[in-house]
Amino acid sequence: MTHACGGTFCDNVGQPMPVDQSGEDILFVRDGTDIEVHVRIQYEGEAERFAWIVPIQAIPEVSVGSDPLFARLSQQTAPRWTIQRSYECEEDSPNYEDDGGGISFIPEEDFSGAGGPDVVLEETVGAFEVVVLQGGTAQEVVDFLDANDYAQDGAAEPILQDYIDEGFLLAAVKLTAGAEVEEIHPLSFRFQADEPCVPLRLTAIAAQEDMGVRAYFLDTARWAPTNYQHVTLNPLAYPWWSTNITPLMRYVELLSLAADEAGGRAFTTDYAGQTPPPNADIYDEGWDESVYIDADPVEALEYIVQQNLNTHPLVRQILLEYIPPPPDLGPNQFWSNIWEYTELIDLDAWDGQGFADALAERVIVPGMHAADLLDTWPYLTRLNTTISPHEMTVDPTFHVNPDLPMVAPQQVTSAPVLCGGDQLYEVAVDASADQGGSQTVRVCQPDWSDPPEFVDMPAALRIEQIPEMGPPQVIQDNSEAILASHAAWDSKVWCESNSEGGEDELGDDESAGGQADDGAMPQNVACACSSADDPGRVPVGLALGLLILAGLRPGQRRWRRRV
Incomplete structure (x- = not known):
């Protein structure tokens, strides 16, 4: 198995302390019998001495990685949630313009010591000194690293022993003498192995709660988690209508909740599709x-x-x-x-x-x-999760499944704003077949009021296990609970327009509060939120809403909440 990243430690005034690690970015490339692993670690806090221990299966070729490569991958694959607003009355639009738009989520000294582990590789790579150790006991590895000025954490010793017992080598990385923490850069490890894996057991030593792990895969088909579950996020659980937190915080919170619903160990697919071409930030032929x-x-x-x-x-x-x-x-x-x-x-x-x-x-x-x-490599996959140290008891592994569909990173929601300010969000929900299948669900927010309060709304639309061939195997489908939670909110509120109706616009029957010929209410008179985009369904209480509307003079506004 290929292990991409490991424990990170730093030396704080002579006392070994764990780095406050907030995230990892890992790129896997399987090339024949070799796997190439590029690792970029994000962390917070000062570190006079930074040490990084990476379990690997074979003696690697180590080289400097490319930070702009990770930036390019993120640019292509980061989740993007776009609200496309339209205004029934132009005067409701800020500056008479559409204020909708994309929201993107869019880091040579000799080694001494006798006995213990064997030093099978020793070299300087960029700003790092790298030594690869084989054999010995965890205590002997710790003694060796201490003698050679690598910071350690006592909690790592039993975990190191587990990796040694499983036959892994340990790559120890630290900054060269005189190098600054700001010089930390990605590293690439290439060696023979069977499958990609992230050694989270060791990462747990230095990880924050809900630490982000983003795993990229370059290949000819889509990758998926093997021993972790897969979650499809619930688009209705994303707070499209809230502006008090940043887009990244919204997405991370949703992902964390969905992973917790799957037992704490699950990935979602942010992107699966065409590999982006390199740009000049990664490499320019003019560099000489x-x-x-x-x-x-x-x-x-x-x-x-x-x-x-x-x-x-x-x-x-x-x-x-x-x-x-x-x-x-x-x-x-x-x-x-x-x-x-x-x-x-x-x-x-x-x-x-x-x-x-x-x-x-x-x-x-x-x-x-x-x-x-x-x-x-023509196909790029990005898997994403958040995970806490107490959940890092199993190292996730991954596999290719060529039967899986592509996944676009962008989710688009239309948001018509009716005259006077009532707002609808038209959210696409890929519900199960017995719940009506894929549909557009309308969420009503009257007059820019408080956001919807969905009760018991799951963060995961589906929890799945993905085999090596064929479609995902559904473990938990939350379509019914999600649509029921939405319907409960829908029964309490509705959205309407205060634009002037009349015979010229709607005809006599419609202006008096009647229905259109197809049984649906014209959107420029009244719109009720529903749990499915069914033009033939008239929600309970809609007739009463129309009678109230028929008695309003242009410009009147009322709070509309069903009780």
């Missing part, structure tokens, strides 16, 4: 490290701008190393006005060959490889 070899610092900065490398996240750290600003000047001020500060340049720090080598290793070569991955 050779021009820096014979350049002076001023010329080097000019080349950085000419090659559009000044915005790359890893270039800043290389510049800090080879063209450090003086103590009384900020980096941006110094580099942007280097001609004014030529006498302050630290020529002892400058090394053209070293700068070129660092640029190639940390930026150009990883970027070229990342672009090649996106060009080679």
Whole structure:
């Protein structure tokens, strides 16, 4: 099994303390008998010494990963929830314009010690020192890492022993001497293995509650969790109508609730479909490290701008190393006005060959490889979950299922605003066949009032187990409970328009409160929320609402709540 990430620790004033790890991004690429794993860790808090322990099955090839690659994957796959508002009366529109729009959710010192584990790999990769250990006991591994200045956490020892007993090697990673925490970058591990897996048992040592784990897969078909369940999120549980929390917080809360409903260990599919092409942030053919070899610092900065490398996240750290600003000047001020500060340049720090080598290793070569991955593999899957330390008792594994459909990252909801301010949300719900199948469910929010209060509304539409072939096996379908919760709200409120009716617009019968010929109420007179988009259904109490409406003068507003 392939393990993508592990425990992270830091050294705080000499006392080993866990890093407050808030998330992990992992990319898996299965290429024949090899699996390539790219890992980017997000964490909070200061760390004088940062250590990262990764269980792996075989001796890996380790290289610098590409941060812009993860940015590109996120850009393509992050959930996007879009509200498309339309206004029956133009004066209700802010600035007489549609205020709807997309909401996107859219981080060389020698090793000593005798006995214990064998050192089967030792090298410097980018800003990291990497050592791979094989054999020994967990206590011997801890002693070895302590002797070589790796921070440890006592709670990790029994978990390390479990991995050792299962035959895993342990890759230990720390920052090189003098490197700053800001220099942490993605790493890539490539080795022979059977299936992708995330070693959450070790991650639990440093994880926050409801830590986010996003797993990307590049292949020719869609990937799915094997030993974790899969959840389809309930679109009615997403608070389209609320503006007091950020879109990311809304989505994370919904995902956390749905995973908890599945027992705490479940992924949802944010995206499954075409791989995005590489962009210039990942790799640009104009990048050329050779021009820096014979350049002076001023010329080097000019080349950085000419090659559009000044915005790359890893270039800043290389510049800090080879063209450090003086103590009384900020980096941006110094580099942007280097001609004014030529006498302050630290020529002892400058090394053209070293700068070129660092640029190639940390930026150009990883970027070229990342672009090649996106060009080679046509299908991208993104699985997402939140999970708490006490739930990290089983490492999730994954498999390909070519029979699964594509998943678009964007959910779109129409939101007609009736004259006077009553608002409808038309939410697509893929309910079960016995509950009417896929349908549009209207949610009424009278006059921009308080959001709907759905009682006992599940966060997961479905909880599933996904086999290696064929459709998902449904464990729990919440369609009935979801539609019932909506119907309970629908029975208490309704939305209507206060626009002037009349014979010219609707005809005599309709203006008097009658129904249209097909039995449905014209939307510009009255709209009742319903649990299914059934034009023939007239909800209880609608006739009373029409009689009230017929007696209103234009412009009158009343609170409309059924009791």
